[in-house]
Amino acid sequence: MSREAPARFAEVALPLPVATGFIYRIPEALAQRAVPGARVLVPVRGRRALGLVVRTDVPLPEYDTREILSAPDAEPALGEPLLELARWVSRYYGAPLGLTLRSVLPGPLFGAAGSAGKGAEVSERVVTITRALPSLLERERAFARSPKRRLAYEAIEALGGSAPVRQLAERLHVTDAVIAGLATQGLARIERVTRTRDPFSGLATPPPPVLTDDQRRAILAIEGTPLDRPVLLHGVTGSGKTLVYLEVLRTLVERGDGAILLVPEIALTPQTVARVRGVFGDQVAVLHSGLSDGERADAWWALRRGTRRVAVGPRSALFAPVLRLRAIVVDEEHESSYKQGTTPRYHARDVAQVRARLEGARLILGSATPSLETLAQVADGRVVEVGLPERVGARPLPPVEVVDLRSAPRVENAGIVPWTEALDARVRAALDAREQVILLLNRRGFSTFVQCPKCGVVVECPSCSIALTLHRGPEVLRCHYCAHQEPVAETCGACGNPTQRMGGLGTQQLEHFVALRFPAARLARMDLDTTSSKWAHHRILERFARGDVDVLVGTQMIAKGLDFPNVTVVGVVDADTGLHLPDFRAAERTFQLVAQVAGRAGRGPKGGRVIVQTRSPDHHAIRAAARHSVRAFAEAELPLRRPPHPAYPPTVSLARFVATAGQAAQAEEGARRAADWLRRASAERLGGALTVLGPAPCPIARLKGRWRWHVLVKAADGRALSRVVRAWRAGPRGRGGVVVDRDPVSLL
Numbered sequence: 001m002s003r004e005a006p007a008r009f010a011e012v013a014l015p016l017p018v019a020t021g022f023i024y025r026i027p028e029a030l031a032q033r034a035v036p037g038a039r040v041l042v043p044v045r046g047r048r049a050l051g052l053v054v055r056t057d058v059p060l061p062e063y064d065t066r067e068i069l070s071a072p073d074a075e076p077a078l079g080e081p082l083l084e085l086a087r088w089v090s091r092y093y094g095a096p097l098g099l100t101l102r103s104v105l106p107g108p109l110f111g112a113a114g115s116a117g118k119g120a121e122v123s124e125r126v127v128t129i130t131r132a133l134p135s136l137l138e139r140e141r142a143f144a145r146s147p148k149r150r151l152a153y154e155a156i157e158a159l160g161g162s163a164p165v166r167q168l169a170e171r172l173h174v175t176d177a178v179i180a181g182l183a184t185q186g187l188a189r190i191e192r193v194t195r196t197r198d199p200f201s202g203l204a205t206p207p208p209p210v211l212t213d214d215q216r217r218a219i220l221a222i223e224g225t226p227l228d229r230p231v232l233l234h235g236v237t238g239s240g241k242t243l244v245y246l247e248v249l250r251t252l253v254e255r256g257d258g259a260i261l262l263v264p265e266i267a268l269t270p271q272t273v274a275r276v277r278g279v280f281g282d283q284v285a286v287l288h289s290g291l292s293d294g295e296r297a298d299a300w301w302a303l304r305r306g307t308r309r310v311a312v313g314p315r316s317a318l319f320a321p322v323l324r325l326r327a328i329v330v331d332e333e334h335e336s337s338y339k340q341g342t343t344p345r346y347h348a349r350d351v352a353q354v355r356a357r358l359e360g361a362r363l364i365l366g367s368a369t370p371s372l373e374t375l376a377q378v379a380d381g382r383v384v385e386v387g388l389p390e391r392v393g394a395r396p397l398p399p400v401e402v403v404d405l406r407s408a409p410r411v412e413n414a415g416i417v418p419w420t421e422a423l424d425a426r427v428r429a430a431l432d433a434r435e436q437v438i439l440l441l442n443r444r445g446f447s448t449f450v451q452c453p454k455c456g457v458v459v460e461c462p463s464c465s466i467a468l469t470l471h472r473g474p475e476v477l478r479c480h481y482c483a484h485q486e487p488v489a490e491t492c493g494a495c496g497n498p499t500q501r502m503g504g505l506g507t508q509q510l511e512h513f514v515a516l517r518f519p520a521a522r523l524a525r526m527d528l529d530t531t532s533s534k535w536a537h538h539r540i541l542e543r544f545a546r547g548d549v550d551v552l553v554g555t556q557m558i559a560k561g562l563d564f565p566n567v568t569v570v571g572v573v574d575a576d577t578g579l580h581l582p583d584f585r586a587a588e589r590t591f592q593l594v595a596q597v598a599g600r601a602g603r604g605p606k607g608g609r610v611i612v613q614t615r616s617p618d619h620h621a622i623r624a625a626a627r628h629s630v631r632a633f634a635e636a637e638l639p640l641r642r643p644p645h646p647a648y649p650p651t652v653s654l655a656r657f658v659a660t661a662g663q664a665a666q667a668e669e670g671a672r673r674a675a676d677w678l679r680r681a682s683a684e685r686l687g688g689a690l691t692v693l694g695p696a697p698c699p700i701a702r703l704k705g706r707w708r709w710h711v712l713v714k715a716a717d718g719r720a721l722s723r724v725v726r727a728w729r730a731g732p733r734g735r736g737g738v739v740v741d742r743d744p745v746s747l748l
């Protein structure tokens with residue numbers, strides 16, 4: 001520093017769990033660049049890292065400061081509205097600003113110095129099935145002398161028709177030679193692939209759609225709503241909500257404005273992207289999870305510089321730096337995947353409302369089964385509802401038959417599979433007519449627990465208080481909450497009894513049962529196990545769309561967004577899997593799941609039918625889903641979330657404080673301290689505005705080796721919660737070990 005100009009200082013946020021940023025001196029040469037929102041390279045803890053300037057009006061610090069080393073960008077990475085949004089998220093959810101910015105800026109742009117542009121290109125051998133063996137008989141013949149080859153073949157099939165050789169061999173505990181044998185036999189081919197295929201490149205553009213009168217009315221209603229009033233586009237399944245969004249967005253992109261379209265990750269299918277590309281061409285940046293770091297950074301800058309105007313993607317695309325942002329669409333707004341499970345624990349739907357307000361953009365929430373939170377905002381006039389009451393082509397919603405599993409006759413030899421004669425007859429008729437069937441069972445694996453018939457002990461995960469799930473092909477016990485797996489023991493670990501009993505139906509066993517019962521049918525299964533490799537779920541859906549699959553078995557993954565006109569039967573094999581979980585949203589989730597999957601039936605001229613099997617046929621969630629009626633569900637459910645029942649959102653605001661520790665007593669102690677502090681804060685500072693429940697053990701009392709206790713805090717006015725969350729975060733570091741989850745989507 002040669003001249004005597006007064007030194008200036010900047011507060012720089014880094015992706016670290018600390019409450020405030022770090023202070024650095026701004027060198028003269030960087031005075032123009034080191035402004036709020038700009039990325040800067042700074043020395044920290046003996047390394048260099050990319051941080052973000054959050055303010056520059058910092059008073060002279062009392063301690064020695066170091067200098068900012070450089071500022072890589074000619075213009076600030078974040079404009080003022082996005083920086084303000086990050087501050088809001090940090091305050092509202094009680095997350096450090098540095099960790100919040102980690103969600104706002106993609107990985108390579110923030111924190112990690114020098115790793116930007118790292119590609120994810122890999123070269124690997126991939127095996128692809130070239131000959132289908134549609135019937136059980138053909139299969140028996142082909143693999144009569146090679147059961148391992150059959151195992152491999154069926155695993156590839158379950159993975160959507162192709163899989164990396166290395167990964168497959170490791171997972172199945174077979175040698176590469178077994179897989180090579182499939183090629184020798186003419187059933188598959190093996191080739192070297194140098195790059196992961198992007199399913200979104202080279203898509204054919206669909207023909208321009210023709211709007212229905214209903215859709216045109218909805219567009220006019222949306223465009224006629226004042227900009228500052230969010231719109232709920234409430235359309236029944238199959239009513240063509242996407243066309244409405246796209247038309248609204250098209251108008252504003254033509255004017256040179258920008259937009260964001262959020263979709264649940266699972267719904268980001270090639271069909272969706274093809275439709276969006278069909279309208280916006282090269283104006284659109286698709287921010288999917290398969291992008292490499294470098295591709296993600298490129299897409300981010302293209303939006304920041306305005307060479308692309310529309311961002312499409314899951315949750316985090318909400319923070320895309322779109323210029324002249326004039327509309328945000330949150331498709332399937334009821335989806336719990338919009339809530340982030342790690343710090344910052346933000347809900348993209350709720351933050352979208354804040355961003356829309358900050359930037360003067362229109363917000364459109366879309367759903368066939370809107371959340372009760374959004375319906376409550378409609379009821380008090382904060383959100384305007386626009387309806388699409390009918391399916392395209394005036395097709396009726398499919399009739400739903402509720403089958404009482406307590407009394408309905410079952411087919412013989414079904415074992416633990418609740419396969420009723422009613423469901424059997426519908427499936428058989430559809431297959432005979434060469435129509436397609438979807439079977440929903442929201443539990444993966446073969447059996448959901450293994451139990452000793454003598455002493456009753458259930459095999460649990462050593463790190464989580466959760467029963468281990470039995471998987472087959474290869475046979476192994478797996479924890480669905482952590483990575484733990486173990487072989488199936490031959491004797492009971494508690495009493496030494498030599499036999500083990502399996503219970504609880506999972507999708508693998510259902511698939512196995514259906515294969516035996518309908519040997520000529522071609523099956524596919526879609527759950528987390530079959531979709532772990534990239535794009536596997538797209539490949540499964542492509543096969544289903546082509547008609548190469550007759551029966552699609554799956555978990556909640558198959559409930560969303562699928563539009564296949566030849567599906568005439570949808571069976572919900574056991575609607576009760578999530579109904580009795582200790583969570584106030586259990587009924588709402590069950591309603592949404594059943595109503596959504598029911599909406600997959602009857603989308604073509606042949607019509608359709610839904611069979612819902614349940615032991616609770618009179619439960620309001622099941623009854624309302626059978627009528628495809630959100631109103632009926634809300635009318636029955638909302639009173640249950642108000643006094644004299646325990647109050648829950650949307651009647652009150654809720655936050656959850658979760659204490660975790662290696663020892664049970666420590667977790668309990670942490671939660672007790674939090675509860676005491678909250679009760680005191682409520683009495684002393686907030687006039688008793690909070691209701692504090694607990695501490696109590698979480699329903700999942702142990703997870704990944706850590707014991708868990710929680711405290712629930714409710715307030716009629718969300719501002720009281722904001723104050724207490726802020727005060728908590730500003731407190732001593734001893735409050736580490738407690739996670740604050742505001743507006744939690746799960747209480748397990």
Ligand SMILES: [Zn+2]
Nearest residue numbers: 452455492495
């Ligand atoms: Zn035993």
Ligand SMILES: [Zn+2]
Nearest residue numbers: 461464479482
């Ligand atoms: Zn576990």
